[in-house]
Amino acid sequence: xxxxxxxxxxxADMDAFYASIEQRDHPELRxxxxxxxxxxxxxxxxxxxxEARVFGVRSAMPGFRARELCPDGVFLPSNxxxxxxxSAEVHAVFERFTPEIEPIALDExxxxxxxxxxxxxxxxKLAAELKHAVREATALNVSVGLAPNKLVAKLACTxxxxxxxxxxxxxxxxxxxxxxxxxxxxGVGPVLGAKLASLGVETFxxxxxxxxxxxxxxxxxxxxxxxxxxxxEDTRPVLAYREPKxxxxxxxxxxxxxxxxxxxxxxxxxxxxxxxRLRHDDYxxxxxxxxxxxxxxxxxxxxxxxxxxxxxxxxxVTRSRTLPQAxxxxxxxxxxAVELWDEAKLGEPVRLLGVSLSNLERGTGGxxxxxxxxxxxxxxxxxxxITERFGERAISRAVGHTEKLTPGRTRKRGT
Numbered sequence: 001x002x003x004x005x006x007x008x009x010x011x012a013d014m015d016a017f018y019a020s021i022e023q024r025d026h027p028e029l030r031x032x033x034x035x036x037x038x039x040x041x042x043x044x045x046x047x048x049x050x051e052a053r054v055f056g057v058r059s060a061m062p063g064f065r066a067r068e069l070c071p072d073g074v075f076l077p078s079n080x081x082x083x084x085x086x087s088a089e090v091h092a093v094f095e096r097f098t099p100e101i102e103p104i105a106l107d108e109x110x111x112x113x114x115x116x117x118x119x120x121x122x123x124x125k126l127a128a129e130l131k132h133a134v135r136e137a138t139a140l141n142v143s144v145g146l147a148p149n150k151l152v153a154k155l156a157c158t159x160x161x162x163x164x165x166x167x168x169x170x171x172x173x174x175x176x177x178x179x180x181x182x183x184x185x186x187g188v189g190p191v192l193g194a195k196l197a198s199l200g201v202e203t204f205x206x207x208x209x210x211x212x213x214x215x216x217x218x219x220x221x222x223x224x225x226x227x228x229x230x231x232x233e234d235t236r237p238v239l240a241y242r243e244p245k246x247x248x249x250x251x252x253x254x255x256x257x258x259x260x261x262x263x264x265x266x267x268x269x270x271x272x273x274x275x276x277r278l279r280h281d282d283y284x285x286x287x288x289x290x291x292x293x294x295x296x297x298x299x300x301x302x303x304x305x306x307x308x309x310x311x312x313x314x315x316x317v318t319r320s321r322t323l324p325q326a327x328x329x330x331x332x333x334x335x336x337a338v339e340l341w342d343e344a345k346l347g348e349p350v351r352l353l354g355v356s357l358s359n360l361e362r363g364t365g366g367x368x369x370x371x372x373x374x375x376x377x378x379x380x381x382x383x384x385x386i387t388e389r390f391g392e393r394a395i396s397r398a399v400g401h402t403e404k405l406t407p408g409r410t411r412k413r414g415t
Contacts, residue, residue, distance in 0.1 A: 006170060007236060008123045011145040011153035013128070015092065015162040017107035018047035018083055022076055024139050033073040038063030042252050042351070046078055050162055097126060102238045107284040110150055111361045112238035124167050131165060149234035150187060152177065174230035186254055187222070195219060204230040224234060237395035243360075244283065249273045250354025256295035258349040267337040270313075270355035275330035278357065284326035285357035288336040291318045292344070293352035314351060319344050326361045333357060 014020070018036040023029045035057055037046025043063040055070040066073065087106040094101050097120065113126055120126035127144045134142045145157030147330045155177065160166035168176050170192035182201055199218055201207050207215075207230040216223040228234075249270035257263060267290065271308040278284060297312035310377045319340040327333065 007112070007114050007148050009147060009148070009150050009153040010095065010113050010119065010127060011155050012109050012111060012134075012149075013143050013145075013161070014107035015136075015141045015143055016047050016049050016053075016216050017087075017140075018078065019049040019052070020047075020140050021083060021086055022079075023049060029074060029338075033057070033070050035066055035070065035073045035076045037076075037126040039065050039075045039077045040254055042254060043401065047252065070312065075231055075306045086140075089138050090134055090140075090142070093130070093137050094131065097130050100238050100240055102240060110153070110238045113124065124165070127165050127167070131163075138197070148173065149232070150236050151234035154186075164236040165333055175233040178203065178208070180204045182207055182230075187226065187229075189197070192219065204232075229370050243280070246289075246356050246358035246360065247274050247277050247283070247285070248289075248354055248356030250291065250352060252293075252352045253350070254348035256351050257353075263341060263350075263353065264338055264380070266353045267341060267355055268334045270353070271334035271337055272330035274355055274357055275333055279329035282363055283360050284328040286326045286359035287320055287322045287357065288333055288340065289320040289356045289358065290337050290344075291316060291352075291354040291356075292341075292346060293317075295349040295351045317344065322359060324390050326359070327357075339409060342388075370376060 005008040008102055012337055020032040022034055022036060024034075030268075031051060032049070033052035033055060034049040035045055035052050037043055038061075039218045040063065045057060045059055045061045045063065045066050047059060048057040048061075050398065051068055051072050052066075055073070057066045057070050057073065063075075067075070083106060090107075091101070091109065094109060098111050098113050100115070102110040104110065105331065113120075115122065116126060117123065121131060123146050129144055131142055131144055135413070141159045141163040143157050143164040145153040145160060145164075145166050145168070146153065147153040147156050148170045152168050152173055156168050157164065180203060182188055182196055182203060185204065185207070188196065196202075196207065196217065199210070199215075201210060208227055210227070211224065212227065215227065219226075251266060251270070253262075255267075261340075294315045294317065299313050321336055321340060323332075323336070333355065
């Protein structure tokens with residue numbers, strides 16, 4: 001393969017993004033273990049500074065565990081509006097280097113830089129310039145991995161942190177991936193990881209060399225795909241735009257909730273938020289789904305975080321209904337969500353509630369004929385204009401508000 005034909009993918013990941021923003025904005029926090037998003041009893045760590053990581057604190061860790069590991073940590077509530085704004089600054093820098101950008105989260109993206117090398121030179125030179133540009137624009141560090149494909153670029157970026165720039169040339173891919181533990185492979189979670197371990201598969205090399213027929217018998221139809229990935233082979237393109245499949249909102253309560261008034265308030269707020277985002281993107285949908293995580297744990301399961309052996313398992317219940325006509329009307333979504341809740345008759349408190357809309361259609365946002373004889377798009381647009389100018393809580397139904405305990409890492413569509 002000639003140099004001109006080589007594909008180069010860059011994976012960029014901001015270092016401890018939320019915590020680093022807080023340390024940048026508040027100099028007194030620099031050098032201290034800063035933990036964002038776990039400031040309440042049921043909060044989950046959204047970001048931990050590298051000073052906190054020394055104690056074993058990691059993203060997605062339950063807040064109570066983070067406090068056990070780092071009792072002297074500085075626990076901060078999230079400031080999502082600010083983080084989103086800084087993320088926009090970072091992504092504006094990425095756009096100077098290529099239009100082929102696939103956002104993964106507020107702090108993370110894939111960039112296909114193949115077509116940009118004629119302007120910027122060698123891949124490593126482009127990556128170094130990108131890192132410098134992000135630092136100049138935001139006073140924050142970004143780690144970068146460069147490789148011929150997305151899988152290897154992400155692995156290189158992760159293993160190069162913090163403030164890394166790691167390049168894996170095409171001829172070095174196999175040697176790079178083969179020693180890696182199998183849990184680093186996309187799609188290998190706790191259950192599949194345990195199954196592979198029972199087969200003696202501990203590394204990428206073990207998986208790639210396993211007899212294909214026997215592996216397929218053991219783990220099913222994904223065997224061939226996983227073996228390709230274990231060899232460092234990944235043909236997935238960088239997708240600058242992907243059509244949405246659904247829009248959703250959810251929240252974990254500070255304490256378990258069974259009171260219908262509080263449940264209705266949460267469902268209402270979620271429904272209105274979903275509707276507002278749909279109208280922003282000019283979508284509507286036909287299938288309303290609610291999900292509820294029950295408050296009483298049923299046993300324990302392996303944690304996503306390696307430092308925690310097990311964590312409580314809370315059953316998740318979902319209910320859905322498909323409408324004859326697509327909608328982006330918050331009142332309709334709310335009405336169906338409340339009906340689904342009443343029909344579920346769960347009989348016990350819940351710790352989380354969510355509302356989503358799927359079966360999406362383009363170009364019909366805001367039109368709803370189900371309750372009245374004419375369209376109600378004008379009302380929705382008026383509400384949207386008010387919230388756009390004065391904030392999401394400038395106007396809403398008189399049902400109270402639910403606080404989000406854990407910020408997400410993804411940039412929501414329609415915001």
